[in-house]
Amino acid sequence: MNMIKLENITKIYPPDIKALYRVNLHIKPGEFVSLVGQSGTGKTTLVKILIGEERPSQGRIVVGGWDITDIGQAEVPVLRRQIGVVFQDFKLLHRKTLFENVCFALQVCGEPSSKINNIVPQVLKIVGLENKMRRYPLEVSGGEQQRTVIARALVHRPKILLADEPTGNLDSINADEIIEILQKINKFGTTVLLVTHNREVVNKLRKRVITIENGMIVGDQAVGKYIL
Amino acid sequence: MFLLSILRVIKFSLQDFWRNIWLSVVTILILVLALLSVNLLLVVKVLGSTAIDAVKEKVDISLYLRSEAPENRIFTLKDRISGLDSVKEVNYISKQTAIENFRDKHKNNQDMMLALSELGNNPLSPSLVIKPKEVDNYDELIVSLNTIDDQIIESRNFDDHKAMLAKINNITDKASRAGLIISLFFVLITVLVVYNTVRVAIYTHKREIGIMKLVGASTWFIRAPYLISGIVYALLGVSAVIIILYPLLSLIQPYLANFFSGFEINILTYYNNSFIKIFGLEILAVILINFLASLVAVGKYSKV
Ligand SMILES: Nc1ncnc2c1ncn2[C@@H]1O[C@H](COP(=O)(O)OP(=O)(O)OP(=O)(O)O)[C@@H](O)[C@H]1O
Ligand SMILES: [Mg+2]
Numbered sequence: 001m002n003m004i005k006l007e008n009i010t011k012i013y014p015p016d017i018k019a020l021y022r023v024n025l026h027i028k029p030g031e032f033v034s035l036v037g038q039s040g041t042g043k044t045t046l047v048k049i050l051i052g053e054e055r056p057s058q059g060r061i062v063v064g065g066w067d068i069t070d071i072g073q074a075e076v077p078v079l080r081r082q083i084g085v086v087f088q089d090f091k092l093l094h095r096k097t098l099f100e101n102v103c104f105a106l107q108v109c110g111e112p113s114s115k116i117n118n119i120v121p122q123v124l125k126i127v128g129l130e131n132k133m134r135r136y137p138l139e140v141s142g143g144e145q146q147r148t149v150i151a152r153a154l155v156h157r158p159k160i161l162l163a164d165e166p167t168g169n170l171d172s173i174n175a176d177e178i179i180e181i182l183q184k185i186n187k188f189g190t191t192v193l194l195v196t197h198n199r200e201v202v203n204k205l206r207k208r209v210i211t212i213e214n215g216m217i218v219g220d221q222a223v224g225k226y227i228l
Numbered sequence: 229m230f231l232l233s234i235l236r237v238i239k240f241s242l243q244d245f246w247r248n249i250w251l252s253v254v255t256i257l258i259l260v261l262a263l264l265s266v267n268l269l270l271v272v273k274v275l276g277s278t279a280i281d282a283v284k285e286k287v288d289i290s291l292y293l294r295s296e297a298p299e300n301r302i303f304t305l306k307d308r309i310s311g312l313d314s315v316k317e318v319n320y321i322s323k324q325t326a327i328e329n330f331r332d333k334h335k336n337n338q339d340m341m342l343a344l345s346e347l348g349n350n351p352l353s354p355s356l357v358i359k360p361k362e363v364d365n366y367d368e369l370i371v372s373l374n375t376i377d378d379q380i381i382e383s384r385n386f387d388d389h390k391a392m393l394a395k396i397n398n399i400t401d402k403a404s405r406a407g408l409i410i411s412l413f414f415v416l417i418t419v420l421v422v423y424n425t426v427r428v429a430i431y432t433h434k435r436e437i438g439i440m441k442l443v444g445a446s447t448w449f450i451r452a453p454y455l456i457s458g459i460v461y462a463l464l465g466v467s468a469v470i471i472i473l474y475p476l477l478s479l480i481q482p483y484l485a486n487f488f489s490g491f492e493i494n495i496l497t498y499y500n501n502s503f504i505k506i507f508g509l510e511i512l513a514v515i516l517i518n519f520l521a522s523l524v525a526v527g528k529y530s531k532v
Contacts, residue, residue, distance in 0.1 A: 051442075073447070080444035091439055095247060108445035110233040156444065 002062070003029040003160060003191045004050065009059035011045050011215075019045040021215040023059070027193065029159070032186045034202050035195045037212035043195045046212075047164045050193075051083055052076040064159055081109065084153030084161040084190075088168035090145045092137040098148045099124065099133035105152045123151040127181050143174030150181055161185055164195045175201060233449060241453040244433075245460060251432065252461075255425045259465035260472070262418040263510055267473055269414055270506070271495055273407055275484065278493050280400050284363040287396075289373070291356040295323065297380035305378050306356055314369040316361040326352040353382055363396075419517055426521035430454060434529045451526055458518030462511045470507060473499075 004027040011020040019042040027033055035043055048054040049061060052071050060069050068079060092101050102124060106116045124133050127147035137145050146166055153161060163182060167175035179194075179201055186192045196202060202209055211219035245252050291309075293302060302320060310318045321329070327350050334340040344351075360369045373384065430437070440450050477496050484493055499506065 077441075077444040077446045080442065085442055091435065091442070093436060093439065104439070105443035107236055108440045108443065108449050110230075110236075110446070110449065112232060152443065 001029065001065070002026045003031070003064060004193070005060075005062040006046075007060040009046075009049065009056045009061060011042070011049060011054065012057045018215050020049075020056075023212075023215070023217055025210065025217065027191060029191055030186070030189055032183065032192045032205070032207045033194070034205060034207060034209045035193060035212060036197070036202060036209060039197075041212050042215040043212060044164055045215075047085070047162050047193075047195060050160075050162060051085055052079050077109075081156040082158055082160065084150075084156065084158040086146070086149050086153050086161070086163040086166045088165040090137070090142070090149050090169075092145055092148060094137050097134050097136055098129060098140065098144075098151075101137070101148055102133075102152045102155060105155045109156070119155055119157075120151075123154040124148075126154065126184065127151045141174065142170050143177055146170065146174075146178055147181060150178070150185075154185065158190065160191045160193065162193050162195075165197060166194070167196065167198055167201065172200070179205070234452075237449065237452045238456055241456040241460070244453065245457060248429075248432065251429055252457075255429060255461055256465050256468065258421055258425050259461060259514060260468045262421055263465060263469045263514075264472065265414055266418060266510070267469065267506075269407075269411055271477075273411075274495065274498055275488075275493070276403055276407065279488065280396070280403070282488070282492075283396055287360070287363055287366070289358045289360070289369070291358065291373070291384055292353045292382045293355060293380050294382045295353055297354065301378075301380050302354065302356070305376075305380065308376065309356065309358060309373070312369070312372050314361050314365045314372060316359040318359075319357040321355045321357060323350050323352055323354045326350075326354065422514065422517045423521040423524075426454070426458070426518055427525045429457075430522060430525040430529060437526060437529055451522060454522035454526065455515075455519055458515050458522065461518065462514035465514060466507050466511050469510070 004025065006023050006025040009020055009023040009025075010018070012018055023042075023046070035046070037043055045054060049056055050063065052068060052075075055071075056069065060067065062068070063079070064082060066079070068075075071079060092098075093104065096104060099120060102120050103116050106119065121130065121133075124130050127150050129144060129147055129151065132140055132144060137148070140148075146169075150161075150163075150166070161182070166182070167178050170178065175198060182192050182194060183205075194201075206223050208223070209219070209221050210217060293305075299322075306318050306320055309315055330352060331341070331344070334344075358369070358373070360366050437450055474496075477499060481494065481496055484495060
């Protein structure tokens with residue numbers, strides 16, 4: 001059984017930009033996979049296909065046993081509650097406290113307050129923000145903002161966590177902290193796909209590394225190094 | 229859970245209304261201006277059609293009869309004309325009534341009264357005043373009247389009326405066509421302005437919508453707050469318009485009554501009688517435009 005299965009995925013943006021070309025990729029439950037590659041090689045496109053934001057032009061994609069190749073608009077929210085996503089830009093609401101930002105994700109999904117009050121402190125504790133959760137995003141550091149985003153991505157207890165350059169805007173100390181948190185989440189059993197440019201991060205992780213070039217997978221090492 | 233979501237959506241929209249109070253105020257202000265211009269147009273239209281109806285009501289045809297015609301023959305003729313399809317009513321003006329009307333009309337004119345008394349006897353003819361059922365069937369009526377031949381008819385000259393009617397019809401046509409074009413123009417501008425306002429309002433929520441989509445909020449949860457704030461805007465906007473419009477109408481009513489003296493016209497009564505229809509429609513229209521605009525805008529700004 002695979003958690004993520006891509007078969008011959010090709011994505012062409014109009015008019016004829018080949019963002020991904022015949023990508024085959026299998027990721028098992030509980031794996032921690034780093035996806036590396038130069039700018040514009042299709043990494044974010046892959047993430048977007050995984051969360052139903054873009055549809056593949058060709059190929060088949062199965063997530064957690066669910067074939068989402070032709071997923072309908074109405075099913076996308078269901079998929080997104082199973083996949084946590086973290087992007088480089090923090091995407092927090094500045095007028096809400098960190099606590100409220102995390103609550104928001106559950107509120108808009110119609111979850112009852114009792115569940116929200118139970119889960120939110122838990123996920124904030126995982127990312128180590130239980131003491132700062134009453135602050136507003138602009139009152140905390142970039143690393144702390146990104147940790148809030150990770151906490152928010154965890155509220156649905158997702159099977160998969162996608163992190164697209166989560167350390168892109170952070171200095172190396174903050175970046176290390178984020179990676180540690182991702183490792184911790186992975187230890188709980190969540191499958192993690194980390195997209196990164198950061199050579200040090202990848203080399204230190206000593207986990208599976210997939211290298212992508214011009215939309216094609218050119219390397220897949222069990223204990224990989226950043227080879228570009 | 230559904231009820232919980234509804235309550236939460238309402239709470240979110242009201243919170244949002246207060247947090248972006250200036251944007252809300254501006255949105256409502258634009259709405260009020262747009263609605264005021266629509267209502268202004270409505271007033272002009274009501275006045276116009278009242279005036280035209282009043283003029284049409286005054287259009288009648290007089291059939292002048294011989295002075296010596298016996299009354300029983302006149303009544304027979306009156307009945308015959310009343311029987312015509314295109315006739316609404318026929319009034320008989322006797323010689324005596326005619327002279328009284330004349331005296332009444334010229335009672336301030338000394339020369340005229342002097343001339344009348346010098347004549348000694350009553351110089352006026354009796355007449356039948358015929359009102360057509362529909363002003364537009366005027367031609368038909370004239371044709372029918374021409375087929376009636378009775379020796380007591382002294383003269384039938386309809387040409388004046390025909391020319392006047394043609395003129396009125398012409399004006400009515402042009403006025404309603406112009407009114408239609410102006411109305412469409414106004415409605416179009418209103419729709420665009422409201423649409424754009426809603427778009428701006430939603431643009432400020434780009435980030436929020438993006439996050440909602442990312443964390444798996446259902447589509448209706450994303451759209452519902454805009455529907456609710458649309459309803460709030462519509463209710464507040466139309467209430468404001470009512471509050472502004474009524475004093476304004478009472479202010480101009482005396483001038484209108486003066487200007488259209490002789491005609492029954494009361495713009496306040498008109499608004500009172502059609503209150504639900506006018507303002508209900510305006511509320512519905514605003515909600516609809518809001519809804520469509522948010523449908524488009526939410527789709528547009530919700531890419532992650
Ligand atoms: N919506 C789009 N429409 C058209 N072309 C796009 C679109 N999104 C991405 N592309 C193109 O597809 C290619 C892959 O883009 P993608 O964002 O997946 O790259 P990436 O590997 O994430 O790059 P980076 O490391 O800079 O984030 C690029 O050439 C990009 O210009
Ligand atoms: Mg990218």
